[in-house]
Amino acid sequence: MTEESEYDVVVLGAGPTGENVADRTRAAGLSTAVVESELVGGECSYWACMPSKALLRPVIARADARRLPGLGQAVDGPLDTQAVLARRDEKTAHWKDDGQAEWVDGIGARLYRGHGRLTGPRRVTVSGPEGDRHILTARHAVAVCTGSRAVLPPLPGLAYGHVWTSREATSAQQVPGRLAVVGGGVVGTEMATAWRALGAEVTLLVRGDRLLPRMEPFAGDLVAEALTEAGVTVRTGVSVAALVRDSGAGHPVSLVLDGGEHIEADEVLFATGRAPRTEDIGLETVGLEPGAWLEVDDTCRVVGSDWLYAVGDVNRRALLTHQGKYQARIAGPAIAARAAGRPLDTGRWGAHTATADHAAVPQVVFTDPEAASVGLTLEAAEAAGYRVRAVDHDLGAVAGAGLYAEGYRGHARMIVDLDREVLLGATFVGPGVGELLHSATVAVAGEVPIDRLWHAVPAYPTISEVWLRLLETYRK
Template sequence: MQPTQEDAYDVIVLGAGPVGEVLAGRLGEAGLGVAVVEDELVGGECSYWACMPSKALLRPVAALAEVRAVDGARQAVDGGLDASAVFARRDGFASHWKDDGQVHWLDSVGAQLVRGRGRFDGPRRVAVETPEGGTRLLTARHAVAVCTGSRPIVPDLPGVADARPWISRDATSARAVPPRLAIVGGGVVGVEMATAYQALGSTVTMLVRGDGLLPRMEPFAGELVAEALREAGADVRMGTSVTGVRREAAAGGPVTVMLDDGGQVVADEVLFATGRAPRTDDLGLETIGLEPGSWLEVDDTCRVKALDDGWLYAVGDANRRALLTHQGKYQARIAGGVIAARARGAVELKTGPWGAHVTTADSAAVPQVVFSLPEVAAVGLTAAEAERQGRRTRVVDYEMGQVAGASLFADGYRGKARMVVDLDRGHLVGVTFVGPGVSELLQSATVAVAGEVPVERLHHAVPAYPTMSEVWLWLLEAYRS
């Protein structure tokens, strides 16, 4: 056992995923001394097991579908995807699960990487168990930021532990395509992995407890995605709950999924995509008066509300505001400015509606893309959410296939667009697009929602012809009628 080493820093960041990296960069730019604690790979879930590898798996699927959707191009396609080539490309985007480049970047911004498992040891104190068996005690002069992200939830069902089910990490880092894949859950992870593995050659069965896919989005989004998955050969079952799981004794044997209606699904692997929990259960939160395993509620500067003296921040998934990498990085930019300003002794921060020190986009304009076939891109409120907030709204829909640019993009283009207009404020509060290639339309919608651009002014943002962005013209024309 090596002796305890004690070091002091201006700020301690727990977690070196994208959120922790961005926060460390902002703090370094401000001249603060930063220690970043990480017990896995620098770069975190997004770089190695989520965003990058999952989208690397999905891009060949979309590219092949786009070619097959255009007459004259589809004739050049012979055969399906090469799974080994897809996996090899995925490995490259996951940096072959090596973090040398990310470590170099942290070093370039002046942050000190501390490898090991970090836990609170009282206010402003973090004890790190190092890989060498020693302990480093870190103290923070100004702040500690929890950027530890979230983890997949696997329900405590009979037989689930012995069945060794997949979680999202297993699906995105797999070395082979299972002949039969059962997916429990109908959210983003379930939909994207169903899209990828069905195209790679698996026979996919989706088991969804609710009455539709993508329940947090407009209902038509889940309906169109479910229709496409079924057309591709997937078995998508709604209103179906799993009651237990059984894996055959032989290593690598089939797994049987028991259902609430008495039926069974036999597969080679089962993926549980059933939600996420905060990675705060083993952080020593009890030493600072907080509950282990809890989400950390924060104010609009990402400062944890439960502690009166204001030294603790939670940025990214841990605060549950928006479990998306880009939102976590946005929060990190805000929190970095806040911590630096407070370290300099700032009494007042820019906290107005357009201030630099508040995370307004966490509630008003959260963008998200589901890289399914068709894609789903949405920002802001759904029509139902706007209604629950008591807003007086008008909902305008338009069929994407009627847009010239969409019909050029794919023969028989199917998709739908919706905008939700707050009639009292005169601007958009939500936009959803469904269809091939719609992810590139999302930033324009995000600008319209975040900027609260008056609908009358949007008429003067002329879309180029013939592009899919002309959907804006037709949505606004429909609104006028």
């Protein structure tokens, strides 16, 4: 059976980004259809943010407790693995999306389950799970919010190696005896942290010379030091050349390094990058390349189109759930304004401009210690041509940090634009610093002058007093 329907907006993908686009277009009074081929709620809810942080939270809480006299001995035993995994399962709703689907219905959008493909301008065809077929026509916009997927390198033996990607790493029901992690970015370092604490012997293999290469160098150094102390074998400057697992899943795998060395593991996680989920959504029917990242303007409209939008990971501006939701809060109102014939506010930091994608992207890596950053690093700021100064301070020297944990180790840096005297970026590394980040994000996005920040008094004794120390250093 084929059913044809018309909506103001059709959203392809019901992850956090697609849900937020639909929420904004419905709030503006536009009829909206949402198409999803997997679980409503997307990667973040079931295989990324929520399960990974559920795994990591007991790890970090125990590490913090162990740093406090009078409490450390009380938490000296191993984690209750089954309880940790059970809580992880609860936070993913046991991989059922009933609640998320009800939410879509609650905002007045129509949910179509099945594989959606563009079949021409403003037209999406949905192949449903029961053989049903729906042809959806969008009066104003189609928003591609299909996200990204893990990339596996083209290595000999990989196709038969039964390897983990981020999905398997966050949803595994058993702790592997030996886990090899390939990749030193966010997924690699977080999963090395989690599974080591749950009892796995972990080897972290990094092709580059440091961990967390998109952050300030000291972030990767401090995380590498802590991982090593936790028992992770961290190796930089190495590349995997091939895999051998003769007997299939459940049997050991051998990783062959470039120099011929073999590393044995029970499971291997490849955390080596992301690719857009655009390979089978019909881009060729509208003159675009299948499998490509979609280039957009600051309203998230695809360059060269007056009806197609790409929001979230698919446009490659910032592959983070919160940035995808931010882009949705820009794109939805932009779609509504154009539909109503109203002018758009596209100035810098305007209501219809995703300026933060360029200037103020925040990110927290939930390792122990945490690493948190927003805006530009020193290297990125200098490469962009800014005249800048990096201001550093030892986080462990702040009174609040000493109260937070014995032997607190951490570091803070802010990047100052010397011509305008505003912050271009900030990075914090240390226990608990993720909760410091929003203050830095406000300072960077708000372009708050240094002289005004001087009057933002941090409470004593908190870790946030590092702001005062950074400003004092700058004013000397």
